[in-house]
Amino acid sequence: MISGNKAGEVTGEAINNASSVIAREIVENSGIMNEYMLYVENHGNISEMAKKELLNKIVSEYMMHSEYTYDTADPGYDQVINLIYENANYAEKKEQPTEKETKPKKKKAVAASANVIVPTPKITGRLYNAQNIGSFKDVMDRFYIVTEATSLYSGDIPIKSALNENFKIKGNNTKPQILIYHTHSQEEFADSSDDVSTTIIGVGDRLAKILKSQFGYNVIHDTTKYDIVNGKLDRSEAYDQARVGVKKILEKNPSISLVLDIHRDGINENTRLVTEVNGKKTAQIMFFNGMSRFKNSGNIDYLYNPYLYENLALVLQMKVNAEAYYPGFTRRNYVNAYKYNLDLCRQCMLIEVGAQTNTYEEAQNAAEPLAMLINLTMGKNKQGASK
Template identity: 50%
Template sequence: MLILVTRFEFGEFFQNIKYETCFSMFQNISPALAAENPLYTETAAETIYKTQTESDLDYETILAQEAASENEAAVSEETVIEENEKSSKKDQPVTISKDKLKDFDYLLQKFYTVDKTTTIKSSQLNADSLLKKDCKLSQDNSKPQILIYHTHSLEGYKDSKSGDLSTTVVGVGDYLTKLLKEKYGYNVIHDRGTYDKDRDNAYSVAGPALEKILAKNPSIEVVIDLHRDGVNGNTKLVTETNGKKMAQVMFFNGLSRTTAVGDIDYLHNPYIADNLAFSFQLQLQATQQYPGFARKIYLKGYRYNMHYRPKSLLVEVGAQTNTLQEAKNAMEPLAEVLDSVLSGEN
């Protein structure tokens, strides 16, 4: 029997929870077969998508903290190669059928990876509902509209320089800020604070800092937590868009629910539906405009400080196997996609 030990955030405190679990649905199925045939449970009016992993890599079950578990969203090299091959027509926009999006199975397979630590309901991933959510900015740029920050500011790339935040994901945030301000005219605050000197407590450290910034700037409608993923050393998250090699990006959502314990009441997020709508509208726009640029949206348990604003976004920009320039290049299509959704032009 597998023993899982985890600590969850509870305000400024952490609660140690020890529990035993096993996934009975896999008792009579080999892991390989289970990965190829995701299981669904039909209830009265909705489908619950049980588990799927996009990789053969071990996700190390549920890690001790959100800060540790978030960075496990890695895909196999084979998957990345396959996705890059599909993006050979990268400069040719595609159109996704709205009728196909109504099919829950198609929606999941095309746009999502559901981590084995959580579950998702068809009522939460209804394409019509996701697309009907108004994700446009409601205020002009006379006051701050967008906040960019980094729970893990020390996440670097293969050519990053030790001790130089401008060469980590923070430098990528600098460029995204510049693009959103100068090219698209948004009023953006870029918080370059470091919260991950103790990585295990990064989310709990970042939370109070975010609260102060948002209290001082209540006009902020969009909160973007920019990260860099961690993958197998042979995995290359690289695509080419507009003639430039760039890192692939991945939108990430926390569902405040784990397979083992269900909904996590003390990690309540009143904006889960809004968060999901925001990431899906961005994903759909990116998929149609820049095929191969965005990996599938990753769904996992916990909250990841996405409860402060309806339009909260966690973005993984490439991985440690990318160069800093590849990561910066990725900010150009990302800024364009953000503008399309926030301006209502998508």
């Protein structure tokens, strides 16, 4: 047996060791460092106490959503924060070049390397381009479902032009760049609970986190319940309500250049939209276009969309990149008659992540390759068809 002061010494040593392990795991396997550094960089002369409080908040939030369990009341928790804070302070100082330091890029890369959530994919499928993708008919047959209600013509999306169209997430992360919202906020999965993190909103949270932590984008995640009217589910007005809310956000944040409406599809109960990405069971996704056109009566004038071509071109590029880097991850692009608020900006996408037969874990896993595809198609170092 160990007693007295000796017991205290051993206990203290155990706490120190555990704190070091936990701190190292958090720094190496999460986006905490990047999130912290971005905040500090964007908020000027923030006090040391405020920095520590911020780090405490970020770490606590990470712990709450981690697959592991940490007790923030444990005596070692303060030591965890201190260790991470020392790491953050060290990284921050390393990013401030002295007169003798003229190559800070290497140091920044060291700090950023701990924030890899999604590994960079290799080309495992077919990389289509303007030369090998084929005719308009070939593309429709291979990549699209067009409902009987509408029509899609070659003049709507000249394939070569669409593949070469330039899409880019503009600005830097000092101001909002990406907006994620949910017209149908109440969409759930097979094992969803009362916790919103197990619904489509949880998928939006996951997508926002990756886009922020790994790729450094400034993201707003709007969790407004646009499909709730007078306390009840009412999807008949959801698009109108979402339009009002999203327009307000865009007016307040004109720096936003990408708008994502994240949904969950509804399918036959016997169908499972599951593939495997990076060893994880992952819900398949689908890009959704609205033509503002009825097949028989023509264009719907009151639903005019000045960005129809851009909408079509962007999701074609996303689909083509998915075929190259994540074959089997995306379903066929779906085209229907209405507008679906895709006219709110030049770079708008409506994306169906899985369906009601998927688990929420499968749906959240889908946020990982989706975030990577967004960055590959619209980020600084574009790849594939959009290069």
